[in-house]
Each structure stands twice: as C-alpha cells, then as structure tokens.
Amino acid sequence: MTNTIEVHNVTKAFGETKAVDDVSFNIEKGKIFGLLGPNGAGKTTTIRMINYIILPDDGKVLINGIKAGPQTQKMIGYMPEERGLYKKMKVGEQLLYLAQLKGLSASDAREKIRYWLKRFNAYDWHSKVVGELSKGMSQKIQFISTIVHDPEIYIFDEPFSGLDPINSELLKEIIIELKEKGNTILFSTHRMEQVEQMCDDICLFNNGKVVLTGNLRNIKKEFGKNTVLIEFQGDGSFLDRLENVRINNRSTNFAEVRILDGLNSQTILKKAMEAAEIHKFQLVEPSLNEIFISVVGEDNIKKQHEEELRA
Numbered sequence: 001m002t003n004t005i006e007v008h009n010v011t012k013a014f015g016e017t018k019a020v021d022d023v024s025f026n027i028e029k030g031k032i033f034g035l036l037g038p039n040g041a042g043k044t045t046t047i048r049m050i051n052y053i054i055l056p057d058d059g060k061v062l063i064n065g066i067k068a069g070p071q072t073q074k075m076i077g078y079m080p081e082e083r084g085l086y087k088k089m090k091v092g093e094q095l096l097y098l099a100q101l102k103g104l105s106a107s108d109a110r111e112k113i114r115y116w117l118k119r120f121n122a123y124d125w126h127s128k129v130v131g132e133l134s135k136g137m138s139q140k141i142q143f144i145s146t147i148v149h150d151p152e153i154y155i156f157d158e159p160f161s162g163l164d165p166i167n168s169e170l171l172k173e174i175i176i177e178l179k180e181k182g183n184t185i186l187f188s189t190h191r192m193e194q195v196e197q198m199c200d201d202i203c204l205f206n207n208g209k210v211v212l213t214g215n216l217r218n219i220k221k222e223f224g225k226n227t228v229l230i231e232f233q234g235d236g237s238f239l240d241r242l243e244n245v246r247i248n249n250r251s252t253n254f255a256e257v258r259i260l261d262g263l264n265s266q267t268i269l270k271k272a273m274e275a276a277e278i279h280k281f282q283l284v285e286p287s288l289n290e291i292f293i294s295v296v297g298e299d300n301i302k303k304q305h306e307e308e309l310r311a
C-alpha cells in the first residue's frame with residue numbers, strides 16, 4: 001500500500017495552546033480520508049502543516065515520500081477554511097488568473113473553467129463580480145479554483161459548509177469522481193453523514209490528539225452491533241424508563257438507542273412492546289455520529305479526571 005500523505009508525531013503550539021499534540025496518521029493513495037473532531041480540536045492546524053502553510057514544532061509531514069515544502073505544495077489542490085477570492089474581479093477572469101498561476105495555459109484553463117462552471121450549474125456567473133456572489137456560490141467558485149489544474153492530491157477544509165443539500169450532493173459526487181480517477185482526497189468536516197457516505201478512512205481528533213483512526217468500516221465493526229433503531233407508534237415514554245442506554249436522534253416515533261453495559265436488546269424490545277406499537281426494531285452498528293459522541297465524550301471525561309487528579 002502506498003501512502004500519499006504521512007503525518008509523523010507532529011506537534012504545534014500557539015503560546016500556551018497545544019493545538020496539535022503528537023499526531024500521526026497515514027493517508028493511502030487513492031483513498032478519501034475524513035478528518036473529524038469538535039471545534040478547536042486541531043484539524044485546520046494539521047491541514048495547514050500538511051500544506052506547508054505553517055511548520056510543525058516537532059515531527060514531520062511527508063507527501064509522496066518528500067518532506068512538506070514548496071515542492072510538495074505544487075502536488076496539492078488545497079481549499080483553505082478561510083475563503084480567499086478577489087472580490088472585485090469577475091468570476092471568469094479570476095478563475096483564469098488562478099488556473100494560470102497553477103501552470104495551465106490560457107486555452108487549457110478556459111476549457112477547464114467552462115467545463116467546471118457548467119458542472120456546477122454556474123456558467124451564467126462567468127461575468128459576475130465575485131463580491132456579488134452568495135456564500136454558497138463563492139464556495140463553488142473557490143472549489144473550482146482548487147481543482148482546475150488536476151492535481152493528484154486534494155485537501156478541502158470544510159468543503160460542505162455553506163452549501164445547500166443539492167449542491168452538497170453535487171460536491172459529494174464530484175469528490176467521489178476525483179477518487180475514481182485515482183486521486184487522493186483529504187477533507188475535514190462536522191457533517192457525519194458525508195463522512196459515512198464518502199470516506200474510506202477517518203481520523204478523529206480531540207484536544208489536539210488523535211483519539212480514533214483507521215478504516216471506517218472496520219471501526220464501525222469494532223464498535224459492534226450495540227445500537228437499536230426503533231420505529232414505533234404510540235407512547236414513547238418507555239424510552240425515558242430505559243436504564244443503561246444513551247438515546248440519540250429521538251423524535252415522536254423514532255429513536256436510536258445505544259446499549260451501554262449489560263443491557264440486552266430483548267429487554268428494550270419487551271419494554272417498547274408494552275408501551276407502543278413497534279414498526280421496526282433493528283440491532284445495528286453505531287452511526288458515526290454515535291461513535292463521535294461516545295469517543296469524544298469519554299476522552300473529555302478522562303481528561304477532566306486527569307486534571308482533577310493534578311489539581
């Protein structure tokens with residue numbers, strides 16, 4: 001297996017804040033890799049180090065085996081979290097300018113820009129001034145400017161933020177197409193459903209550290225079938241009386257119930273049947289959302305406990 005990106009024991013502090021603390025993970029060639037974690041967990045700082053925007057205090061980043069530097073920047077199409085388009089320029093002019101900066105000839109650039117603007121249903125915006133675009137519209141233009149030169153590695157920091165469901169779907173489709181062409185993709189997000197649908201591998205950050213990393217399917221398997229999906233009609237108050245569970249995604253006639261220590265799913269079924277008409281009762285692997293909440297939650301409890309012991 002070839003690794004396109006390798007992050008080895010990377011650490012970065014800003015004053016007293018250890019933004020990234022001894023982080024290591026590998027991204028295999030041709031995979032979609034999701035970087036997850038709560039706000040302030042260290043995702044953007046890590047992405048910036050991979051892109052050689054900031055340097056690690058310790059550790060190293062390798063891109064195709066080469067230490068991150070000006071040379072590796074050229075291999076990567078990078079969409080930063082802070083979007084940076086020139087507000088006064090027209091969309092077409094701007095894309096042409098950025099594509100040429102990345103080494104495309106004017107005619108290649110024009111052809112690719114035309115293709116991508118059409119793909120994003122944005123062809124009409126060619127002569128619009130960037131400053132007049134909505135947030136989602138400029139997000140699409142920024143995305144085009146990131147991918148227009150066909151790099152082999154793509155890094156998108158929060159690519160779905162600000163996009164409506166239709167455009168999110170379109171972006172998802174395009175990212176999957178980039179992977180199918182053999183490219184490697186890293187993106188950060190808070191949107192668990194996107195990760196579940198797209199990623200081969202993930203890395204979950206919390207407090208600057210990696211708390212979970214690996215193949216998404218394997219991670220879910222390891223967590224086991226410990227979650228019950230219940231669809232019911234009638235009185236849902238039986239859910240409040242269940243012990244040793246955590247209830248996620250509860251609504252009038254649906255609940256996702258995570259079984260904690262010792263409880264048997266049959267006990268839940270019995271209590272549910274006594275109270276309501278059951279339309280569906282299914283034991284499943286936990287959703288990524290559930291994994292996120294439990295791993296981050298437990299890690300934070302552990303950290304709090306360690307801090308209390310130190311105090």
Ligand SMILES: Nc1ncnc2c1ncn2[C@@H]1O[C@H](COP(=O)(O)OP(=O)(O)OP(=O)(O)O)[C@@H](O)[C@H]1O
Binds near residue numbers: 019043
């Ligand atoms: N330039 C900086 N100067 C000082 N502190 C910084 C700087 N950049 C990041 N930090 C701090 O480092 C920590 C990690 O921030 P980072 O932006 O990497 O998190 P994140 O996981 O990307 O968060 P979010 O999901 O909110 O984008 C935070 O505590 C943040 O305040």
